[in-house]
Amino acid sequence: MAHNRRVFWIVISFLILLLYSAMSVARDESGRLEQSFKNADIEKVIEAVAQVTGKNFIIDPRVKGKVTLIAPNSMPVEDLHETLLTLLRVHGYVAIESDNATRIIPADVARDQLNKAENSQYKQDWITQVLQVENVPAAKLVAVLRPLVAREGHLVALPESNRLVATDTKANLDRIQRLIQRLDVPAQGDYEVVHLTHASAEELVRTLQKLTSDNVGQGVKLQFDQRTNRIIMAGAEAQRFKLRALIADLDTPTSSKGSVDVVYLRYAKAENLAPVLQKIAMNRSLLSEQSGEKSPGQKTDSETGAGAQQLNTLDKQMLKERINIEPDSRTNALVISAPPQILKSLKKVIKELDIRRAQVLIEAILVEISESKQAELGVEWVANGSNGVGLIDFSGTLPAILSGAVTGNASQVASALGQGSGVTSAVGQISTDSRGWGALIRALNSDTGSNVLSTPTLLTLDNEEAEIIVGKEVPFQTGSYATDNAGATNPFTTVERQEVGLKLKIKPQINEGSEVFLEIDQEVSSVLPADGAVDLQTSKRRIKTNIIVGDQNMVVLGGLLDERETQVANKVPLFGDIPGLGQLFRSDQNQREKVNLMIFLRAVIIKDGTESDYYSRQKYYGIRQEQTNMLEQNPGLLKGQGHRPRMPELKKWEEATKPTAPDANESVPRAIKDQADSIEYESEYEQLGL
Known part of the structure; x- marks a missing residue:
């Protein structure tokens, strides 16, 4: 019995040991990597990890190379999987998890396809x-x-x-x-503000920033507030302490002696800027600031006179005598003699005023279309007998015709017939004793049309008046004298020449928001036919107005639509009203005139050289193309006698690009930087071929 019990426990122990061994083997097979890899193919390593972890891997054909993986035998399955992911990242590959498998692809492909994920x-x-x-x-x-x-x-x-x-x-x-x-936490107590009494915060910060490359103040950020003349420091306390001591040494009062400096101007005129600066230098606040120090709690008000007691330390009149600003037109420079503090303030003002101003390109279109139609039909009679002469004369030419017929002067008759327009015909019979009759028939039908297009262009600086005149000077008689009281002849005539043609006068002012205020005075005049007038006649179209137009926008300044119709009937009473036969005793004139006049204008703000170059190129090649077309259509009589004058082709302008079309809400600054983006836009003038 005891023997059987002993055998039973031996069998049980053997089974337990066998079960424990099986469980250990299972853990080894499922949770351990039996070997490390050195310079092995990456596909072999992935295959080994797949066998241990039981995961499915899909390897991209671009995943190739040799890798080294050294892992302990006791590494869990989860750590082994993370180790593989790290190994892939080191070699530029990533693993993309999906429902059934893990895809291994190059990292750059994964990043490029990040927005194209399918799961x-x-x-x-x-x-x-x-x-x-x-x-x-x-x-x-x-x-x-x-x-x-x-x-x-x-x-x-x-x-x-x-x-x-x-x-x-x-x-x-x-x-x-x-x-x-x-x-990302807010800093506590790592900045401070230092108030300056004598030195300039802007200049002192510039000096301290040059020293930050050394040990003094290294790692401290510096910024200045020009309005309050203060310095803001941010950084470590120890470094700020060093800079604080240095600032205290530099913030000392300067010598009371004046200084002289020469300031060269880039855009402004020295003659125009000098009076402005002289008035600013005499400003009471500047004199008060220069006359003495202010106590920390004292306030200055130039209007109420508070702090005026400071002026007692320095005679204001003496201070004014030490300030002198002289312009040098030859070098366009200002020679300034003033105390240092006032000189520094004046330099700041010069920096703000000496800026490049924008320009304004004005393109105007004046269109005048006129049409005139005239019709005339009339019959005139003459009868001459022993008892008198009878006339039905509407045109005033019958007496001359009758006189020429009686005397036999053919040239006088022809001259009288040629005075009128249209077709004039005369019939009748005049005897040698001046008796007879005659009839004059006059017929006229005329059409007149004109089309005038003027496109003046003018470029000027902001807030500067400009004028263009295209025309000629026409002499007009203003007086004459033939004889004096004694009867001696000393004739003379006084003549005054007046400009006739196109005149355009503008003064632009650029406002905030890309708009231009324009003062415009435009006039178009021309000489008309005499038409029996004593002297020359001129027609004038003038418009004078003030407008606001947006940058690159077109506006209509004004115009005129005029249509006239005139009917004139000359007839013999009673006889001229007889139906049918009445036409033999009347003369009718009908005239109709129609004039359409419109003036358009477009303003373009030229901010820099790029835009100026573009518009200049556009105008240059436009007029050059007109010249080329004219030369091709009219070869002239001097063929083969050499080259005809032609505008040259400028190669460098071919690469010019169109300037930026401005935003309606974007303001145009007075200080224009030398930069411009290029986008394409189409203007009304391009559609007109200008």
Whole structure:
């Protein structure tokens, strides 16, 4: 019995040992990697991990190379899988988890296809996220966080919004975001404001920034407030303490002696700027500032006179005599003699005034279309007998015709017939004793039309008047003298010449918001036919107005639509009203005139040399093309006698680009920088071929 019990326990122990061994073997087969890999094919390593973890892997054909993996035998399955992911990242590959398998592809392909994910698991693995930073400059965090981003990831800072844009796995981005939360905390007591009494905050900050490359003040940010003449320091307390001591040494009163400086101007005229600066230098606030120091609690008000007791320390009249501003037109410079503080203030004013002003290009279109129609039909009679002469004369030519017929003067008759327009015919019979009759028939039908197009162009500076005149000077008689009281002849005639043609006078002023205020005076005049007038006749079209027009916009300044119809009937009473036969005793004149006149204008703000070059090229090639067309259509009589004058072709202008079309809400600054973007737009003038 005891023997059987002993055998039973031996069998039980053997079975337990066998079961424990089986469980150990199962754990080894499922949770351990039996060997390490050195310079092995990456596909072999992935295959070995797949056998241990039981996961399915899909390997991209571009995944190739040799890898080394040294892993302990006791590594769990989860750690083994993470180790494989890390190994893939080191060699530039990533694993994309899906429902049934894990895809292994190159990292650059994964990043490029990030927005083309086909399953949610892919999106969870690789994402692009915008991280907001509140207290610390985002650009500084890039240097700290970049080592934590995967090699195939992406990290960039947006200084304008103080944000970070990162592309990485979701797990790594969560870790980076937790680190940002720990770093992005407001600083406590790491800045201070230093008030200056004598020195200029702007100049002192510029000097201190040059010293930050040395040990003094290294790591401290400096900024100045020009309005209050203060310096703001941010950084470590120890470094700020060093700079504070240095600022105290530099902020000392300057010598009371005046100084002389020469300021060269770039855009402004020295003659125009000198009077303005002289008035500013005499300003009471500047004199008060220069006359003595202010106590920390004292306030100055130039209107109420508070702080006037400070002027007792220095005679204001003596101070004014020490301030002198002289312009030098030869070099366009200002020679300024003034105390240092006033000289510094004047230089700031010069810097604000000596800026490049914008220009305004004015393109005008004057269109005048006129049409005139005239019709005339009439019959005139003459009868001559022994008892007198009878006339029905509407045109005033019958007496001359009758006189020429009686005397036999054919030239006199022809001259009288030629005085009128249209067709004039005379019939009748005159005997030698001046008896007879005659009839004059006059018929006229005329059409007149004209089309006038004037396109003056003018470029001028902002707030500067400009004028263009295209025409001729026409002499007009204003007086004459033939004889004196004694009867001696000493004739003379006085003549006054007047300009006749096109005149355009403008004065633009650029306002905020890309709009131009224009003072316009435009006139178009011409000489008319005499038509029996004693002297010359002229027609004049003039418009004088003030308008506001947007940049590159076209407006109509004004115009005239005039239509006239005139009917004149000359007839013999009673006889001229007889139906049918009445036409033999009347003369009818009908005339109709129609005039259409419109004036258009377009203003373009020229901000820099690029835009000026573009519009100049446009006008140059436009007139050159007109010249070429004229030369081709009219070869002239001197063929083969040499080249005809032609405008040259400028190669450098072929690459000019169109300037930026402005935003309606964008203001045009007075200080224009030498830069311009190029976008294409089409204007009304391009459609007209101008």
